[in-house]
Amino acid sequence: MKNSNWLRGLVEQVVVFLLRPRHLGVALITASSFVLVSLGSGFDIKAKGLPGVVDVLEFSTGQGLTGHLLSAVTYLMCATWLAGLVMVVMTYWRERQDGDARRVLVVELRGLVDTSDRPLLGSLPRTLPGQRHDCSVNVRPYLSINPPQVEEALDELMHIRRQLRQVRGDTSRANVTVVAGGVMHVPLQFYVGTLLDDEGAVLLYDWERTEKRWKALNEADDDSRFNITGLEDVADAKEVVLAVSASYKVAMTDIAVTFADLPVVHLARENPLPNALWSEANQAALTQQFLQTLGSLANRGAKTVHLVLAAPATLCIRFGMAYDHRNMPELRCYQRDAGQLPPYPWSVRMPKDGQSVQYLPTAISTLAPAAA
Incomplete structure (x- = not known):
């Protein structure tokens, strides 16, 4: 009986997780991560600048995208990923404050x-x-x-x-x-x-x-x-x-x-x-x-x-x-x-x-x- 109750509780937690309201920050992180991983197959990254201080990142690929276009998309996805992370952290902090109250x-x-x-x-x-x-x-x-x-x-x-x-x-x-x-x-x-x-x-x-x-x-x-x-x-x-x-x-x-x-x-x-x-x-x-x-x-x-x-x-x-x-x-x-x-x-x-x-x-x- 205890094992069945434990299993039931686990299933209820999984269902709650799957049916939870979707968070925009999580969606942005997921989408941008997917694009970055997709682009990542076959990219070269070159950094120009002083050691330890990156001035420019250059991207190139053999998949048909020009270096400038690939760089723009990659920068955009990185910015999107960071924006999603900030939203998730802010929501977590707000929920923590609400939970304390x-x-x-x-x-x-x-x-x-x-x-x-x-x-x-x-x-x-x-x-x-x-x-x-x-x-x-x-x-x-x-x-x-x-x-x-x-x-x-x-x-x-x-x-x-x-x-x-x-x-x-x-x-x-x-x-x-x-x-x-x-x-x-x-x-x-x-x-x-x-x-x-x-x-x-x-x-x-x-x-x-x-x-x-x-x-x-x-x-x-x-x-x-x-x-x-x-x-x-x-x-x-x-x-x-x-x-x-x-x-x-x-x-x-x-x-x-x-x-x-x-x-x-x-x-x-x-x-x-x-x-x-x-x-x-x-x-x-x-x-x-x-x-x-x-x-x-x-x-x-x-x-x-x-x-x-x-x-x-x-x-x-x-x-x-x-x-x-x-x-x-x-x-x-x-x-x-x-x-x-x-x-x-x-x-x-x-x-x-x-x-x-x-x-x-x-x-x-x-x-x-x-x-x-």
Whole structure:
């Protein structure tokens, strides 16, 4: 597997090199070198002048060109070659200066899967310019035990924003790119999204589970969108369950067990499958539907949204980035554990109205009568 990943990376680098934008300086050097080599077969060069100081170069050939014409062409090609070299050097220097000014802050979230042997920092393409800084957050020690220490994990994640601003320093936000990805509990991923919302340009990477590597969202949009049901049944309910089936179908029976007599709005892709949402455009469209649904619930007077989310990490983070705590209802994102009662044993309440993030065990009193 490691050999195949290495070969794949080599092929990707070769493809990037072949498809790179052509540089005029390189083209001039290539063309002039080709002409000089072509003329070089059978030329004589004579230098006139003092030893060590060349005054005149004379060229002659047996190929039919006069000496003066050959000299003119050769001088022109040498000047072209030097001009190309100057352009290449100037471009290299400018790119170096731009690279020194730009920064790439890599936030790898280590929670459920140990990706330390394949860090996100080392998986980024070379075409992404800027100094790279490792801003990884490891909460596996808190989440890999039973029961998971969610509050301690939240405390660690809370420092992400401060860490990014410290590393960014006085660099303009326009020169900073944040790259984020990770595998951890869904409510924590959503919370990380709320922390990244104000950090400028954000690129999201997801963990490709079958190939065990980081992957960008670079596939084509398959035009799959959410089918929205239950919105018309909300009426004036103050609390609403919002279920999202993006990579799996949410367990509606578990929702019925956990939440007592609450209306359920369901956002569902037609055929949700894991390890499948690899399109940036697709995720952006799904996020827009999620955002508009939250807005519709706010317009209907909902004060609290209980979010049950089955989605890949990138979409969870993206939803968190889109959530506007100022104008939307309070949101609690739930973790599912099918082996427990209730099946959604805890949630994370997102910051709102001056309240900080909070871990909330699901109260027994909220269980439906059938589970009592």
